[in-house]
Amino acid sequence: MTGTEWLKTYPEGSVVRRAYDLATLAHEGAKRENGEPYIIHPLAVAETVRGWGLDEASVAAALLHDVAEDTAVTLADIRKDFGQEIAFLVDGLTKLKNLKYQKERDAENMRRFILAFSEDLRVLIIKLADRLHNMRTLHFLPKERQAPFAMETADIYAPLAYRLGMQKLSGELEDMAFPYIYPEEYKWLMKEVKETYEDRQEYMNRVLPVVKRALEDHGISPFAVDARAKRYYSLYKKLLRHNMNLNEIYDLVALRIIVGTVEECYAALGVIHSLWQPMPGRFKDYIARPKANGYRSLHTTVFCLEGKILEIQIKTQEMHEENELGIAAHWAYEQVKKSSKKLAGWSGVKDKKELVWVQQLQNWQKAFATQKEFLEAVKVDFFKDRIFVFTPGNDVMDLPSGATPVDFAYQVHSQIGDTCVGAKVNGKIVPITTELHSGDIVEIVTQKGKKPSEDWLQFAKTEMAKKHIRNALKESVGTLRKRAGPVGAEFKIVNADRPGYLKEVTAIFARNKVNITFLNSQTDPRQAFSTVTLRTSPVLPGKAEKLVVSLKKIPSTKEVNFRILF
Numbered sequence: 001m002t003g004t005e006w007l008k009t010y011p012e013g014s015v016v017r018r019a020y021d022l023a024t025l026a027h028e029g030a031k032r033e034n035g036e037p038y039i040i041h042p043l044a045v046a047e048t049v050r051g052w053g054l055d056e057a058s059v060a061a062a063l064l065h066d067v068a069e070d071t072a073v074t075l076a077d078i079r080k081d082f083g084q085e086i087a088f089l090v091d092g093l094t095k096l097k098n099l100k101y102q103k104e105r106d107a108e109n110m111r112r113f114i115l116a117f118s119e120d121l122r123v124l125i126i127k128l129a130d131r132l133h134n135m136r137t138l139h140f141l142p143k144e145r146q147a148p149f150a151m152e153t154a155d156i157y158a159p160l161a162y163r164l165g166m167q168k169l170s171g172e173l174e175d176m177a178f179p180y181i182y183p184e185e186y187k188w189l190m191k192e193v194k195e196t197y198e199d200r201q202e203y204m205n206r207v208l209p210v211v212k213r214a215l216e217d218h219g220i221s222p223f224a225v226d227a228r229a230k231r232y233y234s235l236y237k238k239l240l241r242h243n244m245n246l247n248e249i250y251d252l253v254a255l256r257i258i259v260g261t262v263e264e265c266y267a268a269l270g271v272i273h274s275l276w277q278p279m280p281g282r283f284k285d286y287i288a289r290p291k292a293n294g295y296r297s298l299h300t301t302v303f304c305l306e307g308k309i310l311e312i313q314i315k316t317q318e319m320h321e322e323n324e325l326g327i328a329a330h331w332a333y334e335q336v337k338k339s340s341k342k343l344a345g346w347s348g349v350k351d352k353k354e355l356v357w358v359q360q361l362q363n364w365q366k367a368f369a370t371q372k373e374f375l376e377a378v379k380v381d382f383f384k385d386r387i388f389v390f391t392p393g394n395d396v397m398d399l400p401s402g403a404t405p406v407d408f409a410y411q412v413h414s415q416i417g418d419t420c421v422g423a424k425v426n427g428k429i430v431p432i433t434t435e436l437h438s439g440d441i442v443e444i445v446t447q448k449g450k451k452p453s454e455d456w457l458q459f460a461k462t463e464m465a466k467k468h469i470r471n472a473l474k475e476s477v478g479t480l481r482k483r484a485g486p487v488g489a490e491f492k493i494v495n496a497d498r499p500g501y502l503k504e505v506t507a508i509f510a511r512n513k514v515n516i517t518f519l520n521s522q523t524d525p526r527q528a529f530s531t532v533t534l535r536t537s538p539v540l541p542g543k544a545e546k547l548v549v550s551l552k553k554i555p556s557t558k559e560v561n562f563r564i565l566f
Helices: 005-009 015-026 040-051 056-066 075-082 084-096 104-120 121-136 143-163 166-180 183-217 232-240 262-277 317-325 327-337 353-364 370-384 405-412 414-418 453-459 463-475 500-513 541-552
Strands: 224-229 253-258 297-302 309-314 386-390 398-402 420-425 428-430 442-446 488-496 516-523 529-536 559-565
Touching: 005 015, 015 040, 015 056, 015 075, 015 262, 040 056, 040 121, 056 075, 056 084, 056 420, 075 428, 084 121, 121 224, 143 166, 166 183, 166 232, 166 541, 183 224, 183 232, 183 253, 183 262, 183 442, 224 488, 253 262, 262 297, 262 309, 309 317, 353 398, 398 405, 405 414, 405 442, 405 463, 414 463, 488 500, 488 541, 500 516, 500 541, 541 559
Parallel strands: 253 309
Antiparallel strands: 224 253, 297 309, 386 398, 420 428, 420 442, 488 529, 488 559, 516 529
């Protein structure tokens, strides 16, 4: 349904129809940037919310989400005419409208954002629908507003959608933001991927009937067997980790098998592995151990026809729907199960294990005293790439990519972090500097009376861990003796290839009186990007961060990372 046709599914006098009437009257005469009547926007948002299966209160709030901010209608008017529940949702959305998270002075808006959606996740779901429609019409905004809006979408809203299990929405938001944030990289990627797309499509056309026939021969009748292209922004982020070399990416296209039951998922996996040899270390069982956002599926990578590498995902129809819509799908299921009595808010859902991060975030956001400290922690600890590791008791811990056992320990409890002396990862003793990966089982070894070392600040990833370490160091008597552990630092720089770039890089290190002990530059096969690996003599963390800032200012620099070498 399009336009206002879907409104006819609600009876006259219903809260949704009354909300539409009020929104139409309140926004009368107002126009959007493209000249369309403003009412088209709340209508689109409400239709999306309805399509995700949310309740009438959510659809009504979506229709009214800009009324209290932009018109003469007040929140008190909405409360009087529509009740406290809808007024609460509208109020939460109104507070978020002018959120500009990247500015330090606006960090308090982010605090309110977190508090609003953690009280009732429907606020966030409606906000995501609002952001989706605004991104679809972003090209109508003035040029100077497009990139900041897109960056906010990629940094905050797409990761939030992902963490709610809304995989499809997260990917769509990132893909729409990509050309506005990195226009040159987007053009390059479209050109390179397009050159090989027809070959990949022809290959998949040969693979699909082989898979379908093999499944049917084993008595498995799948709902669907299809191929999906990897999202472009996701591909770009992956390329940054692989020297911008498309030949190192195995999942440009992935095969997806959707069956009826969990038993059929494992049976289909057996069929696939009997057909083609699996690639070692690439099997992931997200059914037995779902991701922290609730994602469930079997992932395997095989040497397919002609020895080509292919990623395959196997899931049930229910898993597929949940993986597409995440918590919105859960909400719809709950409504069906409890249709005889109205659900009050979403307080029950946020207590579910897979959404424990919502409560964690609500409590955690109060811990930072300054706005700047809070903002940096939000962007690093919660809205960047994530890994999902496990305690020995099989509880899921959600951490940023690159996290170490020290970060894990502080995530469990500050006292566990302070007294950490070692760690076991997958049953093996490892240094506490070890970088963790999704699926790892982590056990922390503690010692009573142990205190953190200043060296921990060099490899701790999360702002929460760093905060606890600094606090513990301040409480210690005297100054800790500096250990002679680090042997140097390593910098990795991804840049658009151009003459003279290395000279500018080395000049920065010379000006800062840092000795370079190793330098290597590799250019991708298409001569568009280079990855510079550079090692130096020991550098204090503060100076290393200063160097990173200077390197990012060099024209054509795309990504800079550093680590302390021991």
